[in-house]
Amino acid sequence: MAQHTWIHEIDRHLGDEVTLRGWVFHLRAMKKLAFIVVRDGTGLCQAVVSKADVDEAIFELASGLTQESTIEVTGKVEADKRAPGGFEMQVTNLAVLSEARDYPISPKEHGTSFLMDHRHLWLRSKKQHALLQLRDTVKTAINDFFHGEGFTQVDAPIFTPNACEGTTNLFETEYFGSPAYLTQSGQLYMEAAAAAVGKAYCFGPTFRAEKSKTRRHLTEFWMIEPEVAFAHLDDAMSLAERFLVYVVGRAVEAHRDMLQDILERDVSKLEAVQAPFPRLQYDDAVTVLNEKGHPFEWGGDFGSPDETLLAEQYDRPFIVHRFPAAIKAFYMERDPNDARLSMSMDVLAPEGYGEIIGGGERATDLEYLERQIAEHNLPKAAFEWYLDLRRYGTFPHAGFGLGLERLITYISGNHHVRETIPFPRQIHRLSP
């Protein structure tokens, strides 16, 4: 095959004759002139076919192109203000590599359900393409951040025998005759990893069989879970703060125009994501809610309306810490100053995006954890290895879990997590 040029580097070929391979994004054909907008995944380029300049057969071919047909188009690259992107191609040759008939996604509006049924094709459209790029950038930034802080990425298993935070939300499967679950958190494994490498994080898919039907839930989502040896609650909060400032900053740096023009994000809201994040104790958050005339009883977890009400006060993510121990996971450390409280924290995004991080300091005492496992009716045998971490050199440690899709939803300004993952898995969606 002859060498071809990718559209994202077409500005290097100004004045040259190049060959593009891609798909027909739009066609505007007239009697003697046709505009083909070519999409090759790296960008869009308008190809101009003048009847006077090409063979009759080439012009006929151009006029009859259909949306998403695969084509190879050759021509001279010129700068033109009228072309989207500022560059266009004066076509000298055109070949149809594969004709597409009746592409289902038209340039006009569609419903989400229809688009999700055609998710494999929807990914080709501008906004979805932008979200794929943003997701890639965010994932890279996350890895760069942790490596810059001296973390080692340690993979957690996906099959597990453990019910980390209760069994109701677990996907159960069969593992050579025994029940196994798809992981709902790599957290316990990261505690083991922290003793091995000091600062560990995992980054992988997580599964929850919650029958949630909201814009904030997926049954399969990607979670980032750092765990740091000899860290306490304050350290986890600072880490989360540095993390978000870094990752949001990288996204804005890499995609300012895309965020503004294609995703229609108000970038100034992202630029406000700077340290320090406001921090308030759970107790104070309850007081704030009550002062705002919103009845909320101490001891409950915040619902969506509560989070929104709290977030109204801030222009950046904020941290609520020291939740009642009763509403947090069994492994949370107690507050040494108030046994009712856990050394836990949530990071909530402003603008109604809600919780994106949950974490805290882990309990270090063997007997306390044994009691907790019993009180939560968890099968102790499955946690023996976890208890070993307290038997053989227990140590203070803290960390958190962050939902990748919720973070991207916030950064992109999207209203729903489902578009931030290429192929979302939801309660009523397993395909494509």
Add this chain to the structure above:
RNA sequence: UCCUCGGUAGCUCAAUGGUAGAGCAUGCGGCUGUUAACCGCAGGGUUGUAGGUUCAAGUCCUACCCGAGGAGCCA
């Protein structure tokens, strides 16, 4: 699981209980600088399923199915 709203052409949506409609898409025709191009013509329907009320049901009633939004739960 609960609450609310919805399901009509390929898609997005109209239609006082009284002949099933539009825009886009598709096909054909017109147009030399289009920008989700524009103009003209044409084809396209078991109104989610099953019952019921009525002279007459897309419209009213019952059940079910499917979807969207929210609650709970969470990241």
